[in-house]
Amino acid sequence: MTDTAPISTPFTADSTAEEVIDGIDLTGARAVVTGGSSGIGTETARALAGAGAEVTLAVRDTAAGRATAEDIGASTGNTRGRVAPLDLADRKSVAAFLSEWEGPLHILVNNAGVMASPETRTPEGWELQFATNHLGHFALTVGLHRALAAAGGARVVSVSSSAHLRSPVVFEDIHFRERPYDPWQAYGQSKTANVLFAVEAWRRWQSDGIAVNALMPGAIPTRLQRHVGEGELERLRAEAGAEAPALKTPGQGAATSVLLATSSLLEGVGGRYFEDCNEAPPGEPGARRGVAPYALEPEAAERLWEVSVETLSV
Template sequence: MAATARITTPFDAESTAAEVVEGIDLTGRRVIVTGGASGIGVETARALAGAGAEVTLAVRDTAAGERTAEDIVATTGNKRVLVARLDLADQASVAAFTSGWEGPLHILVNNAGVMASPETRTPEGWELQFATNHIGHFALATGLHRALAAAGGARVVSVSSSAHLRSPVVFEDIHFRERAYEPWSAYGQSKTANVLFAVEGTKRWADDGITVNALMPGGIRTRLQRYVSEEELERLRAAVAASGEQMSWKTPEQGAATSVLVATSPLLEGIGGRYFEDCTEAELSEPGLSRHGVAAYALDPEAAARLWQVTTETLAA
């Protein structure tokens, strides 16, 4: 398959994670799923464990992680489901996690996130959504680079969102120090950063056999929406309806499908720097005109290289 060909698969918006991974044997593979104790993270981890992988749930709440691990073991019969503490907004926590990891890592699913939170800053003064959704995952992936390289053909899965269509990365004021804070713009630029990470990560790590792809899981009712009121959701539904589209909810099992596809599908062997939705590579979209597709600014190699440099400098400061 030509590297420039758009990837299509037999799966769609209604496919589940279990259907996507059916017939794929992950025995001997080691996986990390951030945010693996809630929402689509649980079903992502369950599907990968069900295929035979050793899965580590990287979570803030280890008690919830242990309960989830017990449930996954009970439903899959795979006892190699582990729990480790990870707070992506706490760089000491990320460093402790990466330094404590031993051996190869075949699949890293950067799934955890925070959406549309009130204005909050980390101790470093970073805006919380960007700090969690991008900087934390960037530090995690780069900290695990050696483990990924050791695996041979490792994959990194960057869970983005259609909300990336709301905002590019505003390099002049990433952390809203000058402009007024707006929760959805902050979320949108963090999700654009998730796609740009896939673009530059694939380029930088090609010689290590590591590929990075981003995806939009779809709309799923989970704790991710804990900061979003029912009134806000209703306004979103009305806006979508006015655009001529429908806002439908996926089950968590369906929401995890694209993550699992990107993590395991033979169709993506050696393919990186792409953005997927509904189990298919997305086409370019014009922000403001659709909730589907990927913005050109999210795939811009110059912006991707700049973001990598800015993030590296931010972490070193």
Template sequence: MATSGRITTPFTAESTAAEVVAGIDLGGRRVVVTGASSGIGVETARALAGAGAEVTLAVRDVEAGRWTADDIVAAMGNKEIHVAPLDLADRASVAAFVAGWDGPLHILVNNAGVMATPELRTPEGWELQFATNHLGHFAVASGLRGALAAAGGARVVSVSSSGHLRSPVVFSDIHFRERAYEPWAAYGQSKTANVLFAVEATRRWADDGITVNALMPGAIATRLQRHISTEDLDRLRGQINAPALVWKSVEQGAATSVLLATSPLLDGIGGRYFEDCNEALPNTPGVRGGVAAYALDPEAAARLWDVTVDTLT
């Protein structure tokens, strides 16, 4: 498909991960899914395993990862399910994971994340949501670039959120050292960073045949909301009648990730943002759906890349 024009598919908000991957053979393909011991990460891994891929669950809780792997093997009959420790907020853990990878990598799903946490910082002083959701995934993807290039036509999937509409990346104070900490603003800029990463990585890694796309999975009740108060969650539930946002099952929530990881409709497509299994339209102020212009801004994407490299080196 041409790289211009909005990408649409036969699938919708109601489609499940199993439905979007039906008929696609991933035999011989190697996949990493971060955060694959809970929520949509489990369903993403399950669907990819069901299509025949060798799947590595990169997880902070290894015991939970092993339970998940056993469940996928039992359900799908695919024994090529592995578990590896990965704490995205821990530089040593990221480095160990990257160093431990051997051979090509066809699909990397940057799925793990934290949402609306209290003000927490890594030992380096980085704000935790930005460190986990962006810096950690950037380090993983960059560290595995050689493996992705070796695969030929590799895909990276960057799980963002409509939360990106809450904030651009505030380059003057990314880590809330000067401004008052606000959990949703911190979450929002980390999710904007996920989209900007897709834009710039696709540009930089084009010669390696690597494409990166970002997505909004939808509103799904998972452990991701564990830092949100009951009052805030009830208020959020009450707002779900707004256009473009409905509560989904985890199977539906994983569908767009799996679509971006596997669909032939996305061959050669990168640097875009999807929701409900289709490329998102530009956001209209006051509406939850769509993608903010600042999240696709190539200048901001290039700036974020440079800032990230400086931060990690």
């Protein structure tokens, strides 16, 4: 965990992606947003495109991606958007995306994810949420390292969640082969992995000029909740009580991602976790806000990197 003062900005939970990026010129920059065809991914991509970036929507459903790209082009006047197929739970799909990428990459927003899904395993036997939310993004980002380094001052944004406070990475049984499967623990573990990835990637890559940070976007009704019934959502709201966060619009939910991807206020900043457009304070396990100390633990971050490399090499 960093001992330096937390980063604060003029922006808040109510700020939108459009407000955060106002006045920033991304002409000539290239960006990739995973899961960019819906929810906060779309609004993240729209903000980047509105500032002039060439944005690639990396999505499973390319038809939805094309429709989103057309909508973004119509609303921003920037028609240089691209759509590329990417299934993060499929190693061949990630490899195919990487093989097609050419040239520098200035911004990578690892936004796609799956939340609280029924117990599902990839063909390799990996638990789906960890495979999608962490391993797929790990393989993608490491595979794009050369392109990010070539950009000079690249930004990588790792979209995590306050759900990381539900579970550390349980290295002894990451894929729930021994313990009973719990969809929220699995989700929380994968979101902790998103933060630990930012910690270790920053340590390894800051000399390449690549800044990597993680964030909690907020509570936003999107397709991410497709595996969670209304009854379960009501239970979670009741469980949170007065700590239940106010719902954000997709534009507000995208604000912190866009801040980390573009703001000069974060020049040279990495390995940190943000919420509501500011660096988060420490949070205790089971809380609704803040960052768990275990999510910023350098030893755990290094161990996760090594485990990820080993897992993907089999």
